[in-house]
Structures are given as structure tokens and as C-alpha cells.
Amino acid sequence: MKYYDLHIDSEKLEEIIEMAKLLGFSGIFVNVQNIEERRLNENLKQFLSPEKNNEIELIRGVIIKAKNKEELKAQIEKYRRKVEIIAVYGGDYEINRLACEDNRVDILYHPELGRNDSGLDHICIKSAAENNVAIEINFNEILKSKNRAKILSFMRKNIKLCKKYEAKIIITSGATEKWEMRAPRELASIGYVLGLDLKDAIDAVSINPETKINENREKLKGNIIGNVRIVEEF
Amino acid sequence: MEKPKILPPTLREKHRYIVFEIISEEPIEYKDFSKSVWLACLSFLGELKTSESEVKIIRNLFNPRTQQGVIRCRNDATEHVRAALSLITKIGEKNAIIKVLGITGTISSAKRKYLGFTDLSNFETSLKEGE
Secondary structure (H helix, E strand, C coil), X not given: CCCEECCECCCCHHHHHHHHHHHCCXXXXXXXXXXXXXXXXXXXXXXXXXXXXXXXXXXXXXXXXXXXXXXXXXXXXXXXXXXXXXXXXXXCHHXXXXXXXXXXXXXXXXXXXXXXXXXXXHHHHHHHHHHCCEEEEEHHHHHHXXXXXXXXXXXXXXXXXXXXXXXXXEEECCECCHHXXXXXXXXXXXXXXXCCCHHHHHHCCCHHHHHHHHHHHHHHHCCEECCEECCCXX | CCCCCCCCHHHCCCEEEEEEEEEXXXXXXXXXXXXHHHHHHHHHHHHHHHHHHCCEECHHHCECCCCEEEEEEEHXXXXXXXXXXXXXXXXXXXXXXXEXXXXXXXXXXXXXXXXXCCCCCCHHHHHXXXX
16 A cells, blocks of 8 residues: 655655655655755655656645735646645635635645634535545644644544545644654554544545545646546547 | 462453554663653553553563564554554654554564564574574
């Protein structure tokens, strides 16, 4: 089974890749905003080209930190046709809701960040399920929070709503350095403790990210237009 | 002191054995490790759930050379213990990650599958030689 970690925001890519190999990931997220083309050495360039079969895939993505509607829409428009994963940095209710209602967004990161409530309601989750936006459970949030019980209860609420409306959940480490990474099966166990079924929890680190990535790669190649998939050309 | 008799098999608790490996900057001693496991379990699961899950670190299977070992717990609490283990960030002021290699039903299968012992008859001596 292939495991993916879709939220890693670090500039020390070499260390992260080494650790991901140790922990048994087959692909990790790379924030394109962190990488400047000239700073890349040969080693990393090899990883970033998707044609070559490496031990670890690097998934090019972007984390959008927007303050209002206009900024968010402009940023999504700018990156959608360039990167494989578009993630929105949640926390503000307005941004959370806008992200859920936009089908160009792939993942909504930590909707409960810095809040006194879960940050999502039934309306958001309903539209997230319709637009195929995945909701993230961030492990780093649990690890670093001062009041762990509070964060866990908000995550539990979000998971309950996602289960009801069948929205996708993705569990990630949210690491900013290599010691904050965890093995995929451990991340899944956090999902299980918070109320997911065991199968769904394992899917949240393997099948859900994989389908998302494959779908977006097909779209970037031009094989999917709208709801139509090109199977064969005559 | 006289011990109580061993329970018949149907009345015994069912256990699982979690085989783990420590990834850290420097090698870690057993003492620091067991302390941090207990702290993590008590802070994340609470006293009640920890007592239910019957966590026990098996001391003579902890190998300081390879940094591998075995933790015993109840069969329905494996995921909870696993989640608690994942929340450990530091062991004795060193950065560390505990990675679970697998879960088995008996100690002998844990030795054979994950700890790399082919002949189990002289397990104790081979462990000492390895050090």
C-alpha cells in the first residue's frame, strides 16, 4: 500500500526525504513556494521530475494563505494549472467556507487553528463533499497545542460531520522539521482514536491522497476536462 | 510469598505485543524510555484508560544496540497505545520518534518476524553476545 503525507512545510528537503524513507512513505508534499529554482541541486531536481521512478515521489503543491475572498480566488487562479495539490490555510470561518465551496481547492488545512470552535458547520461540510475538498486532521496541531483536550474535541466534531456527509478526510503530520514527522500507520491511529473506523483511518493516509494526486495529474496532462475522461483516442 | 494460581486459558486476558523501533539522535537507555512511555500514556489516555489497556514494557526484550523492543497491552487497546506512543517527542532530552514495526499475538512470533531471531532456543544467550 502507498502512503502519502500531504502537509510538510520545511525548507530542509534533504533531511525530510531521508526521514520519510525511514518511516515508510512513498510520497511527500513539497511546498513549491519554499523552493527557489537556483537553490536546487542536481539531487533534488531528479526527485522533482515525475517521469523518473524514484523511491519517493515529491508532490508539488502550494499552500495558500489568504486574508479575503479576492486574494484567495486570485491565488487559486494563479497556481491551479501549475501544481498538483492546492491547499488552503484555514482558521478563519470565511476562508474555510470559501475553500469548501471552490472545486479547484484540494485540501483545507486545519480549520480549527487558533479558534474557540471547530471552524466548520454542516453547510461547509456539505459543500466540501460536493466539491471534493478534503478536510485535514493535522498531527502537529495536536503535538504542539497547549490545551490538547480542546483541539482533540474540535477535531472529533469535524470528523463526525465528515462521516455524516461523506466528505473526504486526510490525516497529515504538518511537520516543519524532521522530528515532527510520524509513520503513516501512527497517523492513522490518531484518526481511529478520534472516532474514525479503522479502515477509513488507514484510507485517510493512503487511498484518499493517492486518488487526489492521480486525478490532478491526469487533469494537468489534459486527460480530464470537466467531468469527461479521455480513455482512448482514435 | 505465595502466588495465586495461573488462570485457565478461557479466563485469561487477551494480549497483543507491539514491536517498536526508536529513531533518535543518540542511543537511548531503557530507563529514560520507560519513563517517557508511562508519561505519554498517562497524559494522553488518562489513568483510567491506561489501567484498562494494561501497558507493560518487556524489559529483557529491549535491545539497546538495535534500539528495538516490545510493549505488551490488551488486544482492544493497541490503537490507543499506538497513538500515545506517537505523541512522544523527546526521550531524555533527545529528539526521538517511536516507530511501530508490527503487532503480534505471541512473543515468539514477535522475535521471529521483527527482531530477527531464527533459532529461539538460545535467545537469552544470543542477546548477550550481541551486546
